[in-house]
Amino acid sequence: MPIVAIAGGTSIGIGRSIIQAILQTYPNGEWNPIILSRSQKQPAWFSTLERKPEIKAVDYKDASTLLSALKGVHTLISVILAIDGTHASSQVALLDAAVQSDCKRFVPSEWACGPKGVLKVDLLAAAKTPVWEACEKSGIEWSRFNVGSFMNYLGIGCGENEDEACAGVDREGDMPDGSGSFLISFVSDTAELLVKDDGTVPRVTMTEIGDVGRFVATALELExxxxxxxxAGDTVRLDEVVDIAERVTGKKFDVRRLGRKELEKQVETLVSEQDMLKRMWVQLKLMMLDDEVGSAVLKPVVNELCPGIQAISVEKYLTKYWAKKGL
Incomplete structure (x- = not known):
């Protein structure tokens, strides 16, 4: 059975989603998942698994630990998120080890907007472009899994099912109410509506984290x-998301309209190192205003390659977690 290694696979979000999906998609072990992690400690969510994958402890600064862990691995998928400034170097270390270990495929840690959008967001560009350049030079088969915005931000505050709805998404969005939501908050029934210069509202691709895992697991069988x-879970205009939210909850949202000029002024004030995360959120909004395929809008590439997987829509997601909660 081929081995697929998930670097950072103990994470409660993307890591958990991919591991669970592989185990569910291949119950007879057609693909054997292992996890690379800085620690062999099992995460709490392992208690839900009937079959627990092996966790191999690695040091991204020690090539020998990576080479040892990758023996016999067919596909290496990275979901690591290093917030200590080592994101790019850790991924390049993984890539180098994958090449030396004769891995067939490498997936760098993307899991966000498309590559055109990455280049418009300073924090993302600094972390990702050096990895792309290294991948191009490596000769290994490599692919970026771009998923747009996580639909799970829409689950923040939904009550008893919030852990399921959020699926491990980081609550770090910049909504003024401090909920950690992004663009729309069900905690305060508020929304930031991005409006283009011509008065129209841009589209955005949103994908639920569980669906990401199912698509990745199914794609393993592709040659x-x-x-x-x-x-692409669902591609919708942002005003459509607000309309669905109001209809499902029965509440009226307080909507603040944001245009390019105001956002550009905000970016100009966010120049210190301490402001980099805030700057990222504002630049993401500016990127969304471009309404560009390959940025915040994605083509359903994997959806078409794996037609057996049906992604949940924004309307079905909101109905599942928010219906009647506003009544």
């Missing part, structure tokens, strides 16, 4: 991967 393995 060939595209360079950009875009996953």
């Amino acid at each position: 060939r991967w595209e360079r950009d393995m875009d996953v």
